[in-house]
Amino acid sequence: MLNFDEQRFLRIQSGAVAFASHFDQVIGECIKAGADNVFFLGTGGAAILMQPAAQLLQRRSRFPVFIDMPAELVVTGSANLTSRSIVVMPSLSGTTKESVAMLAKLKEIGATVITLVGHEKTPLGQGGTHAFVNFAEDDTSCESFYMQSLLIALSIMKHNGELADHQRMVDEFFMLPALLLDVKRCFEPSAAAIAENIAAADYHIVTGAGNAWPQAFYYGMCILEEMQWIRTRPVHASDFFHGTLELVEPGVSVLLFKGEDHLRPLADRVEDFAKRYTDKLTVIDTAGLALPGVSADVRQLLSPVLLATVLERVSAHLEVLRDHPLTTRRYYKRVAY
Structure with a gap:
């Protein structure tokens, strides 16, 4: 595969799922102690990657869940954010400015903060009530964050009495690092062709539905815009027919990303x-990607993970085609703002 370190990928994704039992222990202790809600509080791309886990809880659990922007919440506060809240950050x-400021507020409130970071010796790597450090970089962070947050959501459902077969689902997560690597290998020829299509245009409408939508949003904003300086219009498939359709000619x-949850018909439309x-x-349709041994109910959760893993291959080809490294920035962390 083009510009890809297979062992590094396996090491990072195996590190992400290895936290499963520790997540479950922490969540169990929190709920037993009286935790009454969970907040997912990321900034930028990391916030987007929390959406599938938050959506899972919103639709399949009675445990209250909130997803908000630290840049706003640090100013406004929330009546629901208390010392009985679990916060996933x-x-x-580990140094994101808005999140570091939010962490200081959370300590004042007394909430239990679970930080998910790639670097330990940082404010978030050392400042969470429970800090989970799994080294990753931009090309491997999506799968890592998706899987960690989904494992947390599944533990919440288990300890809230809403998931009887939690261990079976977790066991299938442990299969994923090797399976995702096989998915990448098989997708490589398609990735090269898709990269050529993307490179041939300077504007893209990017869309998806259900738990595929966050990856559509992320890929448009964080990869095509930030890392490739390509103009995009990310739009949820539910909103596509309320404005954006008039731009199609x-x-x-x-670019349509299709997942396998119950919202797939919106993407079909x-x-x-x-x-x-x-x-x-x-x-790009995850239904065509093989995950042998993974049950249908787990596959439904994994559409964003699968999309992230094949889109990384697209990005690897795209940066070569456009002679624009994914690490090149004009403003991001280079100028004051």
């Missing part, structure tokens, strides 16, 4: 429309 660098690129009005429709 991801930050790859021959030559306009539409976009696909049916777009293929009639543009010749630049690109569809």
